[in-house]
Amino acid sequence: MSSRLGGAAALESRLRGPGTSIVPYLTGGYPTMAVFGEALDALSGSEAIEIGIPFSDPMADGATIQESSRVALEAGVSLDSILTKIQSLGGVGSELIVMSYLNPLMSFGYEDLLPRLAACGVAALVVPDLPLEESGELGAHSREHGIGLVQLVSPVTSQERLEMLGKASEGFTYAVTMTGTTGGTIGGGEEVTGYLDRVRASSRPPVLAGFGVRTAEQVRALGPHCDGVIVGSALVEVIAAGQDPVAFVAGLKP
Amino acid sequence: MTITTETGRYGRFGGRYVPEVLVPALTRLEDTASHLLGDPGFLTTYEAELATWVGRPTALTRAGRLGEAWGGDLWLKREDLAHTGAHKINNAVGQALLAREMGAQRVIAETGAGQHGVATAAACARLGLDCTVYMGSVDMERQAPNVERMHILGAKLAPVTGGDATLRAAINEALRDWVTHPETTYYLLGSAVGPHPYPWLVRELQSVIGREARQQMMERAGRLPDAAVACVGGGSNAIGLFHPLLDDPIELIGVEAGGTSSELGRNAATIGSGSPGVLHGSFSYLLQDEHGQIQETHSVSAGLDYPGVGPEHAWLAESGRVTYESATDDEALSALYELGRHEGILPALESSHALVGARRWLADNPGSSVLVGLSGRGDKDIDILRGLAP
Numbered sequence: 001m002s003s004r005l006g007g008a009a010a011l012e013s014r015l016r017g018p019g020t021s022i023v024p025y026l027t028g029g030y031p032t033m034a035v036f037g038e039a040l041d042a043l044s045g046s047e048a049i050e051i052g053i054p055f056s057d058p059m060a061d062g063a064t065i066q067e068s069s070r071v072a073l074e075a076g077v078s079l080d081s082i083l084t085k086i087q088s089l090g091g092v093g094s095e096l097i098v099m100s101y102l103n104p105l106m107s108f109g110y111e112d113l114l115p116r117l118a119a120c121g122v123a124a125l126v127v128p129d130l131p132l133e134e135s136g137e138l139g140a141h142s143r144e145h146g147i148g149l150v151q152l153v154s155p156v157t158s159q160e161r162l163e164m165l166g167k168a169s170e171g172f173t174y175a176v177t178m179t180g181t182t183g184g185t186i187g188g189g190e191e192v193t194g195y196l197d198r199v200r201a202s203s204r205p206p207v208l209a210g211f212g213v214r215t216a217e218q219v220r221a222l223g224p225h226c227d228g229v230i231v232g233s234a235l236v237e238v239i240a241a242g243q244d245p246v247a248f249v250a251g252l253k254p
Numbered sequence: 255m256t257i258t259t260e261t262g263r264y265g266r267f268g269g270r271y272v273p274e275v276l277v278p279a280l281t282r283l284e285d286t287a288s289h290l291l292g293d294p295g296f297l298t299t300y301e302a303e304l305a306t307w308v309g310r311p312t313a314l315t316r317a318g319r320l321g322e323a324w325g326g327d328l329w330l331k332r333e334d335l336a337h338t339g340a341h342k343i344n345n346a347v348g349q350a351l352l353a354r355e356m357g358a359q360r361v362i363a364e365t366g367a368g369q370h371g372v373a374t375a376a377a378c379a380r381l382g383l384d385c386t387v388y389m390g391s392v393d394m395e396r397q398a399p400n401v402e403r404m405h406i407l408g409a410k411l412a413p414v415t416g417g418d419a420t421l422r423a424a425i426n427e428a429l430r431d432w433v434t435h436p437e438t439t440y441y442l443l444g445s446a447v448g449p450h451p452y453p454w455l456v457r458e459l460q461s462v463i464g465r466e467a468r469q470q471m472m473e474r475a476g477r478l479p480d481a482a483v484a485c486v487g488g489g490s491n492a493i494g495l496f497h498p499l500l501d502d503p504i505e506l507i508g509v510e511a512g513g514t515s516s517e518l519g520r521n522a523a524t525i526g527s528g529s530p531g532v533l534h535g536s537f538s539y540l541l542q543d544e545h546g547q548i549q550e551t552h553s554v555s556a557g558l559d560y561p562g563v564g565p566e567h568a569w570l571a572e573s574g575r576v577t578y579e580s581a582t583d584d585e586a587l588s589a590l591y592e593l594g595r596h597e598g599i600l601p602a603l604e605s606s607h608a609l610v611g612a613r614r615w616l617a618d619n620p621g622s623s624v625l626v627g628l629s630g631r632g633d634k635d636i637d638i639l640r641g642l643a644p
Contacts, residue, residue, distance in 0.1 A: 012466055032269050055546075055547065056417075056548040056549075057417070057422065057426050057533060057534070057548050057549040058426075059273070059429040059430060059433070059534070060273045060430075060433060062430075066416065068402060073547060078545040078547075079545060079546075080545070101532075102271055103531045103532045103533060103540070103542065103546040103547075104545060104546035104547070105546070106532060106546060107531060107542065107544070107545060107546025108545075108546070111436055128273050129272060129273060129335065129532065129535070130271060131269045131270065131271070131272060131273075131274050131277050131278075132274075134269055134271055148345045151274070152273065152275075153274060154273075154274055154275040156275060156278055156436055156437055157274060157275075157278070158278065161277070161278075164458065176274075176275065179275055179435065179436055179437075180433060180434040181430050181433060181434065182292045184434070190417070208565070
């Protein structure tokens with residue numbers, strides 16, 4: 001839950017703690033709202049959990065999250081129904097990160113959205129189609145409620161932009177491990193770790209690496225070069241197969 | 255009516271809502287395009303291609319018999335006569351030249367009706383560029399002749415079965431490809447939509463339509479028309495026709511796809527029935543539900559079957575300079591047959607929507623003159639039209 005420091009600050013301090021944080025990603029309302037709620041509750045031992053809001057046109061996502069989003073939307077899931085579910089759990093032990101494309105947020109209306117997110121204990125927002133230059137309005141609303149607006153960086157981000165984004169990011173800096181969509185394949189070795197070192201050197205908040213993380217071996221390799229990893233598509237596949245998300249996440253710990 | 259080139263805003267519309275990974279590629283494109291479109295050497299090459307390969311200027315045809323039937327003076331700007339059969343080639347050849355200048359290893363494009371896919375395939379073949387075209391499987395079926403043409407011209411076809419399997423899904427897939435290969439791939443976007451600088455770039459390359467039409471009207475009729483009409487899906491042919499006429503005392507009318515009814519999901523009348531939001535990189539009107547989810551659309555014409563619209567059109571609608579209305583599938587079909595039988599021209603189903611707008615204008619303003627942007631030819635629609643002729 002967010003402390004009086006504000007959600008973003010609390011998230012930053014938890015991610016800075018010892019060890020490599022493993023941040024599970026769940027598609028909101030997938031495979032059903034009930035199973036999503038159970039998974040959220042079961043994973044609440046994590047420092048943080050990222051919840052994806054399904055969108056009809058997820059251009060930064062690969063096949064797995066496209067499909068989970070489609071299934072959730074078909075069942076009538078919305079940003080509103082996901083937040084209602086989170087509130088009904090009466091508090092989750094993890095810091096909550098909400099990932100959403102911009103349009104569902106815009107459609108909800110920032111004036112109503114941010115107080116609602118704060119009431120749900122959301123610490124940070126990740127908006128994959130909102131680059132820094134377009135983020136003024138949402139950023140201002142978020143800050144008012146202590147919610148961090150996370151900046152994403154990628155291996156093709158220039159040093160100059162890395163520094164600008166690392167300074168502007170709140171809650172954490174999202175280091176996308178590769179050029180591609182979620183669930184893709186990470187290149188190996190120094191190319192990735194060197195990139196993460198550069199991100200970390202230029203980022204004010206902690207750094208989480210994401211996109212394509214699916215094995216304990218990867219977590220071991222990336223761990224020393226970031227504060228934690230986000231596990232998305234691999235975990236959604238586990239949930240789709242009806243397996244235990246907690247056991248899967250535990251198995252990733254180095 | 256001017257844009258702020260730094261942000262690509264048209265009033266409150268436009269912008270650049272893309273993943274961070276694409277920001278450097280878009281900045282590079284913006285810098286290169288704004289430089290080259292003012293570079294005499296580049297423009298000489300582009301204009302030579304338009305003149306000797308595309309076949310510009312395209313004709314301005316006075317449609318005497320149909321004008322008489324509709325009660326006024328009807329003029330057609332014949333983009334159907336441009337190489338590959340539609341206005342799409344104006345943009346494709348310009349951007350393919352940019353891609354070559356930028357050293358792109360491959361070009362990707364999306365297509366709905368297949369006209370932009372064919373135009374891109376042709377331009378890439380001409381310049382020796384590797385070309386992949388994303389096309390929804392529904393569209394591949396209903397625009398089969400264009401699929402074959404793309405194969406013949408050496409493009410790789412990438413069928414898109416996800417989402418609604420039409421233009422919107424094809425753009426999503428092209429964007430995913432570009433996110434994966436942002437440094438080596440040139441995304442040759444076909445309409446005046448998407449993140450800045452595309453709406454500006456496509457408009458600049460399509461404005462040749464309006465510039466030529468304006469000059470041809472002055473030469474042939476001795477005056478400008480009372481109204482100019484174009485169909486609007488994403489809106490590239492319309493912005494190309496309208497932009498050079500914005501400062502003239504001419505009524506400008508955009509015609510969207512009214513589909514089978516005004517109910518959400520049964521049409522693609524984005525300005526008429528939509529609301530503001532962000533899709534595919536820009537803030538514009540969208541067909542969306544109350545949760546901000548993009549809705550499926552319907553139009554008999556694959557090229558207009560899209561839930562968004564170019565941001566400059568959103569601005570022109572909001573400012574009141576251009577009037578936007580819609581034509582149903584049936585109205586478009588009837589106008590198509592009327593043009594065929596009065597003037598010996600088979601227009602594309604997309605362009606037939608513009609004819610409906612002209613027919614209405616003349617009914618309301620008898621004796622006046624109207625210019626129609628006839629954006630493409632209808633050979634591609636043969637399978638849809640077979641058996642429908644009255």
